[in-house]
Amino acid sequence: MESFIQGNHFITQSEVNKFLLAILLCGLIGTERELRAKQAGLKTMIMIGLGSTLFTILSVKIGLNSQDRIASNIVTGIGFLGAGVIFREENRIKGLTTACVIWIVAAIGMAIGDGYYEQAIGVTVVVLLALIFFPYIEAVLERTNTAREYKISKKYEGEDIDAVEYYIKRTSGLKFQRGLQEMRDGQISGTWTAKGSPENHKKFVNQMLQDEKILEFHF
Template identity: 75%
Template sequence: MEEFIEGNHFLTQSEVYKFLLTILLCGLIGIERELRAKQAGLKTMIMIGLGSTLFTILSIKIGTGSYDRIASNIVTGIGFLGAGVIFKEENRVRGLTTACVIWIVAAIGMAVGAGYSEQSIGVTIVVLLALIFFPYVEEFVQNRSSSREYRIVKKYENEGLDSYEEHFKIARLKLSRGQQRMSDGIISGTWTAVGSPKNHKLFVDHMLQDEKILEFQF
């Protein structure tokens, strides 16, 4: 077996180690994604990493005079793959983190394939720390301040919707007025408000008790 690996230039012992290291590093990231039930999980991350490692090795082997001619196209290909997991849901964009993880996993695979094992291990540790601990930081920030969009619709009774802005201020929400329109005696307006979840709930509870409002989106 050893003679086949070392004697045949198709596969060397060094390349076997590179593939195993890629499986380990990308697998660790994939496990974290799998535990959070994300779109790209364990198998996807390992496949992306192995593909990047193989393309980089082939680029070095057959790219005489231009070692980056194959590897450089990995970045373009991963860009298309990452774009496929990004989608818009109502007023939120989802999948950006997953797309970034796919991008960095490909970079880790390329680093391993090029022989930069220390760099790939270091980046993997940083990525895992970011993926594990950053959600708690985000949750802490969101508990202190979050942004929501509100829409109010009511009958026009010789007054606009400016009076409702006072309710935002009472609830200690910082607001930005959006578009307001009137049609067939119905006036509607949108606002973007920033504040703590507690203050958002206070505002919503107050608005739900207003019988003059025909439609309230929050």
């Protein structure tokens, strides 16, 4: 077996080491994604890492005159794979972090394939630290700055949308950013993106539900 690996055959010991390192590093990132029940988990990350490593190795071997002709297309191709895990759920975009992880796992595989082991290991450590600790930071920030989208429709009684906006700002304690506004069939409606604490969001929703002038309220 050793003579086969080290001979002039299909694979070399250096390439075997590259594949094993790709499995290890991308597997660590995939394990974190798997534990968080994300769309792209352990198997996906390992496959992406191995594929990027192999493409880079082949790019060096085949592209004698242009060694980047295959590897350069990994950057483009992996974008389509990452786009497949991004979707909209209610008022939020999901999957952006997983798409970014797919992109960076491919970069790690390329680094390994071209022999830049220190860079691959260093980036893997940074990615793992970010994936593990950033959710806790985000949780702290979310408790004070949660963003939600609201749509309010009221019967038009001579007041413009600024009066409606002033009313909801005054009664909520939230920071609002105005979205689409429209007037139709005697009703004035608007959408707002509001930021603030969950307690203020709850307070605002309760106030709107008790307002008899509101005809529609999406929250």
